[in-house]
Structure formats: structure tokens, C-alpha cells
Amino acid sequence: MSDKSGVLLYYKDSKRKIVPCLDVVKNDLARKRLDFLRISCKNIPEFFLNQWDHVKLYSPKADPENASAILLEPEQGAFDIDNTLNELSGKEWTKFTCSWFIFNALPSDLKQEKLLNLSTEDHPATFSPTMVSDFISFFTKSGARVIDPFAGIGSTLEACKRTNRIGYAIELNKKYYDIIKQRFPEFDNNIYNHDSTKLDSLDLPLFDFSISSPPYWDILNRSTDGFKKQRTTKGLDVNYSELDADLGNIDNYDVFLDKVCAVYQKLYNFMKQGAYVVIIVKNVKKNGVMYPLAWDIAKKLSQLYVLKDEKIWIQDKVGLSPYGYPKAWAANILHHYCLVLRKE
Numbered sequence: 001m002s003d004k005s006g007v008l009l010y011y012k013d014s015k016r017k018i019v020p021c022l023d024v025v026k027n028d029l030a031r032k033r034l035d036f037l038r039i040s041c042k043n044i045p046e047f048f049l050n051q052w053d054h055v056k057l058y059s060p061k062a063d064p065e066n067a068s069a070i071l072l073e074p075e076q077g078a079f080d081i082d083n084t085l086n087e088l089s090g091k092e093w094t095k096f097t098c099s100w101f102i103f104n105a106l107p108s109d110l111k112q113e114k115l116l117n118l119s120t121e122d123h124p125a126t127f128s129p130t131m132v133s134d135f136i137s138f139f140t141k142s143g144a145r146v147i148d149p150f151a152g153i154g155s156t157l158e159a160c161k162r163t164n165r166i167g168y169a170i171e172l173n174k175k176y177y178d179i180i181k182q183r184f185p186e187f188d189n190n191i192y193n194h195d196s197t198k199l200d201s202l203d204l205p206l207f208d209f210s211i212s213s214p215p216y217w218d219i220l221n222r223s224t225d226g227f228k229k230q231r232t233t234k235g236l237d238v239n240y241s242e243l244d245a246d247l248g249n250i251d252n253y254d255v256f257l258d259k260v261c262a263v264y265q266k267l268y269n270f271m272k273q274g275a276y277v278v279i280i281v282k283n284v285k286k287n288g289v290m291y292p293l294a295w296d297i298a299k300k301l302s303q304l305y306v307l308k309d310e311k312i313w314i315q316d317k318v319g320l321s322p323y324g325y326p327k328a329w330a331a332n333i334l335h336h337y338c339l340v341l342r343k344e
């Protein structure tokens with residue numbers, strides 16, 4: 001076969017590069033295999049089906065009859081039709097499995113929020129929908145149900161919208177709840193103004209995935225004068241609320257730990273078998289002592305879920321403060337733990 005555009009079979013060459021196979025007979029077999037997969041395989045993502053004329057068969061050893069992967073662009077890698085977890089290529093899958101990543105707030109995310117003309121800036125601790133989209137894309141397929149029990153202004157729902165998943169949100173503070181309702185009419189029936197420690201009283205369906213970031217204990221009530229002054233001057237919130245049910249207002253560490261874990265313990269019954277739950281949290285300091293909040297949550301919840309891993313999120317564009325200087329050690333904590341738990 002001389003014309004590369006008619007090639008339907010790709011394989012891995014001796015330099016481990018995905019390249020076209022020019023053997024006419026093998027390409028003919030590849031066509032038959034592709035026709036068969038299209039009819040018989042229920043696992044092919046929509047975006048492949050929508051441009052089926054451009055789909056190629058991939059077999060590392062150029063064996064079309066036993067090939068189980070397809071691709072659109074060789075640089076993106078191939079999708080294995082036996083992939084039951086997500087819609088990523090092997091290359092994208094492997095990239096995500098690194099146990100750490102660096103991520104700083106994206107100006108495009110912040111701009112998008114401001115364009116909504118809502119008081120989204122009011123919330124003092126949001127995470128990025130772009131970052132959350134990566135988790136959702138790894139842990140689910142299109143159309144999956146995803147819940148965030150500490151939804152804030154709905155960053156997880158924005159990520160669901162971008163990735164074509166069905167978002168559910170629970171948020172205690174009416175002001176933030178109203179923002180989510182306004183932002184996401186498409187998820188209107190899935191948004192609850194509720195105390196997540198009582199989420200079992202809601203009529204919820206079964207979920208494929210959960211990602212959330214709870215209050216980091218009462219850290220906001222203790223934040224530095226600089227943070228408070230800057231936000232107060234702009235008329236923005238310096239904590240989540242004054243509500244008793246707000247977990248960010250609990251002073252006692254053990255009480256806080258029990259309550260935050262109770263949310264995920266109750267969520268367990270609403271997760272599908274095999275579903276993952278990702279909790280983004282930090283170890284925190286109070287009066288010069290470190291409280292290993294991330295590790296304690298991981299340990300406590302591993303009595304119910306299987307603790308699979310941690311993925312460390314690093315922020316490397318945050319200014320350092322001279323904590324402890326010039327007498328004692330005190331770290332600037334610029335990493336978070338994304339705890340990965342699974343219902344098995």
C-alpha cells in the first residue's frame with residue numbers, strides 16, 4: 001500500500017512509536033475487524049462513533065485479527081475497548097497516574113467565573129474546574145453521575161458540564177447554593193441546600209464518582225490578618241458562614257474529624273460498587289502544632305472504603321511567608337492530598 005491516507009492499521013515500531021502499517025492484506029483485515037468492533041462493542045466512546053470514518057485500528061504487533069484498541073491521532077495514543085473505567089487513551093491514562101502534579105489557579109477559569117456576573121468571588125476557597133475535570137475524566141465515562149457533598153459555588157458541576165457528566169451538589173450555605181442554582185440550570189434538580197452530615201435524608205441516586213474538598217477544619221477562622229484585610233476591604237467573605245452546622249466552625253479537632261468523616265461514611269451507601277471517592281484536603285497547623293488532617297481522614301475512612309492512593313497537588317506560584325523566622329521551623333504548606341478511596 002503506497003497511499004498512507006488509506007491505512008487502517010497502526011502498530012508500534014522498534015523505537016516504540018505508533019506508525020502506520022502498509023501491508024495491504026493486514027489493512028483489509030483491519031477494516032473487517034473495525035466493522036465487527038463497531039457493531040459488537042458497547043464500550044466505544046461517542047467521540048469515536050461520531051467520526052468513525054477517521055478511526056484506525058491499533059495493534060502493537062500489527063495483528064489486526066486480535067486488535068482491541070482504536071485511535072484517531074497516533075500522538076494521542078489508543079483507546080482500549082476493554083477499558084471499563086474511562087474514555088482515555090493508554091497514554092493519557094498513564095500520564096494521570098503520576099502521584100503528584102503541579103497546578104496553580106488558571107486565569108481562564110477565574111475569568112470565566114467573573115464573566116458569569118455572579119458573586120462567585122465571595123467564596124474564600126474554591127478549587128479549579130480544570131483540575132477537577134482531569135479527575136472526572138480519569139475516574140468516569142461520559143454520562144456518569146458525580147457528586148460533590150461540599151459544593152461551594154459549584155466548581156465540580158462546571159467540570160461535569162465540560163466533560164459531559166451529570167453533576168450533583170450539596171452545599172450548606174444558602175448564598176453559595178443560590179450561585180450554583182443560577183450557574184447550572186441543567187443540573188437544577190440535583191442541587192441541594194442541605195447539611196451533608198445528614199445527606200442520608202436526601203433522595204439521592206447511586207453515583208459513579210465523588211470529588212470534593214471539605215473545610216480544612218476551622219483554618220479560615222484563623223487565617224492571617226493580611227488575608228482577612230484584603231478580602232474585607234473588597235467586601236468578600238472571609239469564612240464560609242456563621243452557621244453551627246458549618247464544619248468550618250467546629251473548634252475541636254476530634255469533633256471536626258468525626259463529622260467530616262460521617263459525610264463520607266453516609267455517602268458510601270450512595271456509591272456504586274467499584275466507584276471511587278476523591279477527597280482533597282490538607283494537613284493543618286494550629287498554635288504551632290501540626291494536625292495530620294489528611295492522614296487522619298485517610299485512616300478513619302479506610303475502615304469502610306479501600307484507601308487506594310494519594311495524589312499530591314502542589315501549588316508553586318504562592319508567595320512564601322517568613323513563618324517562624326528567625327527562631328523556629330514552620331513550613332509554608334503548599335501541597336494538598338487528593339485521597340483516592342474506593343468502594344470495593
Ligand SMILES: C[S@@+](CC[C@H](N)C(=O)[O-])C[C@H]1O[C@@H](n2cnc3c(N)ncnc32)[C@H](O)[C@@H]1O
Nearest residue numbers: 126127150152153154155172195196240246247
Ligand atoms: C472548601 S469549600 C468547597 C469549595 C468548592 N470545592 C468550590 O470550588 O466551590 C467547602 C464548602 O463546604 C461547605 N460546608 C461546610 N459545612 C457543610 C455541611 N455541613 N454541609 C454541606 N456543606 C458544608 C462550605 O459552605 C464551603 O462552601
